[in-house]
Amino acid sequence: MEDKYPLIDSNFQDFCGSCGIFTVEDFLIHDLNALIPFAGKQPNSERLKQGIDQVLSIVDGLHRPWLNxxxxxxxxxxxxxxxxxxxxxxxxxxxxxxxxxxxxxxxxxxxxxxxxxxxxxxxxxxxxxxxxxxxxxxxxxxxxxxxxxxxxxxxxxxxxxxxxxxxxxxxxxxxxxxxxxxxxxxxxxxxxxxxxxxxxxxxxxxxxxxxxxxxxxxxxxxxxxxxxxxxxxxxxxxxxxxxxxxxxxxxxxxxxxxxxxxxxxxxxxxxx
CATH class of the missing domain: 3.40.50.300 (P-loop containing nucleotide triphosphate hydrolases)
Known part of the structure; x- marks a missing residue:
């Protein structure tokens, strides 16, 4: 995944894990108003915020396949x-x-x-x-x-x-x-x-x-x-x-x- 989405690297995944986020579903139901300020307190805050935006963009672009x-x-x-x-x-x-x-x-x-x-x-x-x-x-x-x-x-x-x-x-x-x-x-x-x-x-x-x-x-x-x-x-x-x-x-x-x-x-x- 890191090859295609470099912002979602091991550091970003560790950050999500520290917030109890281990799946996409966990991410979506997590309170973003709490997640972004928490990311802002981390040493690599800007990259983490960009990672959050990238995950949201990926989810937003997903569509279920056409059905017969x-x-x-x-x-x-x-x-x-x-x-x-x-x-x-x-x-x-x-x-x-x-x-x-x-x-x-x-x-x-x-x-x-x-x-x-x-x-x-x-x-x-x-x-x-x-x-x-x-x-x-x-x-x-x-x-x-x-x-x-x-x-x-x-x-x-x-x-x-x-x-x-x-x-x-x-x-x-x-x-x-x-x-x-x-x-x-x-x-x-x-x-x-x-x-x-x-x-x-x-x-x-x-x-x-x-x-x-x-x-x-x-x-x-x-x-x-x-x-x-x-x-x-x-x-x-x-x-x-x-x-x-x-x-x-x-x-x-x-x-x-x-x-x-x-x-x-x-x-x-x-x-x-």
Whole structure:
């Protein structure tokens, strides 16, 4: 590697090791605001900072290889089911449903309630903006319930609400932590998850995009790839929200714009 990337030499690797960084993933989830000042205190500080920039540039330039469209279509048709939201205003936009193995951007509480009611398995709700409302989800569930009595309805509601897991996160690093914990559970078959919601992904990404150069973009790409990996490998529907901001001539546009869009173009994604 040193022949191709001379800045990533043994001294740089030793520096990373002293910070607990041994893999690219360790590097991406490490707090750059702490790493760069620490590098500045070292004897070869400028070279270390250049090494950090080089690693970020390498990660930013990585793209998953092109995949055969026939194979992707066959995989989707044979192995990926759909999760209907049973919601007239949304289902037509999604061609009827959320699809396992894909990432979808949408508003989430209706999806949480509908999937909890209609499908076995857990729903993981990653909440970055204090938007999760258990009373509202319970209200939606009650509206679509067909229980014959109040007691039956309460028992069914209790079971359904137990299958909804909510994890509050406040920055991109806590998002990575939750996703890695979830992946470990899925690998060990400790749980069965049908739907993973990140609400709102944009509020976690925007603070690290401004002023951080390629670092923020690399973190966004890494988080997007991890979501796609979880969706595809474990046949989970992943639903992501992205808020809107003002665009040209009074129009609105997605907050993460083309940078976020490019993250999905090389993979199977259901984007709204």
């Amino acid at each position: 469209g026939v194979e992707l279509l066959k995989d989707a048709q044979e192995h990926k089911q759909t999760l209907s939201l049973a919601y007239e205003g949304i289902d037509p936009l999604l061609n009827g449903a959320l699809r396992e193995g894909f990432v979808t951007e949408l508003v989430c509480l209706q999806a949480t309630a509908s999937v909890a009611k209609g499908y076995a398995g857990h729903i993981v709700f990653i909440d970055s903006g204090n938007s999760f409302s258990a009373p509202r989800i319970a209200q939606i569930l009650n509206q679509i319930s067909h229980a014959s009595s109040i007691q039956d309805n309460n028992e069914a509601l209790h079971i359904l609400m137990e299958n909804i897991w909510c994890y509050p996160v406040f920055d991109i690093f806590s998002l990575f932590d939750v996703l890695h914990q979830l992946e470990l559970k899925l690998k060990s078959q400790m749980c069965s998850v049908r739907l993973l919601i990140v609400d709102s992904f944009s509020s976690l990404i925007i603070p690290i995009l401004g002023g951080n150069g390629p670092y923020g973009h690399a973190l966004m790409i890494s988080a997007g790839n991890l979501l796609k990996k979880i969706a595809h490998e474990y046949s989970i529907s992943v639903l992501v929200t992205n808020h809107m901001v003002a665009g040209e001539n009074g129009s609105t546009k997605p907050a993460l714009g083309e940078s976020w869009k490019s993250c999905w173009e090389s993979n199977k994604v259901q984007d709204l």
